[in-house]
Structures are given as structure tokens and as C-alpha cells.
Amino acid sequence: MADKILIVDDEKLIVKGLKFSIEADGYETDVAYDGEEALEKAKNNKYSLILLDLMLPKMDGMEVCRQIRTFSDVPVIFLTAKGDDMDKILGFESGADDYIVKPFNVLEVKARIKVIMKRTSRTKAESSKTGAMVEDGEFRFDIENRSLFIKGREINLTAKEFDILEILVKNPGKVYSRDKLLTLVWGEDYPGDARTVDVHVRRLREKIEDTPGSPKYVQTKWGVGYFYKG
Numbered sequence: 001m002a003d004k005i006l007i008v009d010d011e012k013l014i015v016k017g018l019k020f021s022i023e024a025d026g027y028e029t030d031v032a033y034d035g036e037e038a039l040e041k042a043k044n045n046k047y048s049l050i051l052l053d054l055m056l057p058k059m060d061g062m063e064v065c066r067q068i069r070t071f072s073d074v075p076v077i078f079l080t081a082k083g084d085d086m087d088k089i090l091g092f093e094s095g096a097d098d099y100i101v102k103p104f105n106v107l108e109v110k111a112r113i114k115v116i117m118k119r120t121s122r123t124k125a126e127s128s129k130t131g132a133m134v135e136d137g138e139f140r141f142d143i144e145n146r147s148l149f150i151k152g153r154e155i156n157l158t159a160k161e162f163d164i165l166e167i168l169v170k171n172p173g174k175v176y177s178r179d180k181l182l183t184l185v186w187g188e189d190y191p192g193d194a195r196t197v198d199v200h201v202r203r204l205r206e207k208i209e210d211t212p213g214s215p216k217y218v219q220t221k222w223g224v225g226y227f228y229k230g
Contacts, residue, residue: 003048004028008038035059054080062094069095075159115187168228177225
């Protein structure tokens with residue numbers, strides 16, 4: 001069965017163009033034209049990725065993404081005319097995995113989709129081979145099923161938060177620079193900067209640490225990068 005992508009934008013010509021191009025690459029697509037419709041479809045269907053416009057009728061893209069993150073770690077790429085650094089940070093804060101500014105070249109969108117799909121497929125393939133499970137006291141990290149439990153409670157991570165944690169957990173004590181994590185998780189051609197990693201690590205700590213300012217699991221080696229203290 002082909003991967004299915006939800007395209008959300010209130011501009012029907014943009015949706016039509018993306019739908020045509022994405023389906024030409026072998027993906028199935030579904031569409032929504034406002035935030036409420038997008039959220040409803042995300043709840044009732046299984047998607048491999050969501051392309052989500054920021055400025056939508058009824059419910060804006062950031063709120064849609066925040067609500068999706070309460071029940072799903074599906075990768076989300078924002079499509080938006082807003083492109084300054086603060087908007088990007090807010091987008092990542094709401095749980096987005098990537099960010100493409102309008103007007104965009106559809107080839108760029110397809111390239112970003114390919115990077116995320118490749119990363120997700122590779123993670124699943126590696127997990128099925130290793131059957132990886134990391135248990136560290138109250139910390140239970142199931143790589144195969146992409147789930148995390150701490151003190152018996154499931155922690156809902158975004159795809160990128162999970163990918164960062166997976167890299168660190170698989171290599172306890174090894175310090176990864178922000179640039180290295182950016183390359184490993186987002187790909188070599190990703191145009192963003194290392195602050196993207198900082199935002200995701202901060203969100204990750206807020207979810208998994210009792211005291212985010214004094215982390216137990218994801219720690220910082222000042223001036224170098226991040227590591228998992230196994």
C-alpha cells in the first residue's frame with residue numbers, strides 16, 4: 001500500500017498542483033481546505049505525512065498541529081507565506097517537523113517529503129532488524145514501535161523529537177553537535193540552521209524530564225552538543 005499524504009491549504013490551485021505532483025511520485029493523497037476539516041481527517045485516517053498551510057479558515061495551522069500532537073507523531077511540514085525566524089520557531093514549538101515558505105518550487109516540497117519518508121522508512125527497517133528496546137529504570141524506549149514510556153506513562157513525541165532521541169539513546173554518552181543532529185535528522189540539504197535542533201531538544205526535555213532545566217536523560221556538553229546519559 002502506498003504512503004498517503006494529507007494536503008491542507010485553502011488555496012485550491014495550490015492543492016491541485018501539489019496533489020498532481022505528489023501522486024506522480026507514487027503517493028496517495030487526501031485533501032482538506034480548512035483547519036477543522038484537516039484535524040478531523042487526521043483523527044480518522046492514517047497518514048504518512050501532512051502538508052499543512054499555516055493560514056487556514058476556521059482553525060489556523062499551528063493550532064491544528066498542536067492538537068494533532070496530542071494523538072499522533074505523524075510528520076508535519078508547514079507551508080506558509082510567513083518566513084521570519086520567530087514564525088519558524090513558533091512552528092516548531094507547535095510540533096512541526098519542517099517548514100517551507102511560499103512561494104515555493106514544488107520540486108523543493110517533493111525533496112523535503114522524500115527526506116522525511118526515507119528517514120522514517122530507514123528507522124522502521126533498522127528497528128525491525130534489531131528489535132531495539134532500551135530500558136533504563138523508569139525509561140522504556142521502544143524503537144520498533146516508536147513509543148516511549150516513562151514511569152509507565154506514554155510520552156507523545158513528534159517524529160523529529162523521536163528521531164533525535166533515538167540517535168542519542170542508541171549511542172549513550174556520545175556527544176552530537178547541533179549541526180550533526182541537524183544533518184542526521186533533517187538531511188544534508190536542509191536549509192535551516194542549528195537553532196532548529198535547540199527548539200526540538202527543548203520541547204523533548206519538557207516532555208521527558210522532571211526538571212527540564214536539570215535534565216536526567218538528554219544532557220548538554222557545553223560548547224559541544226547533546227548526549228544521552230544511559
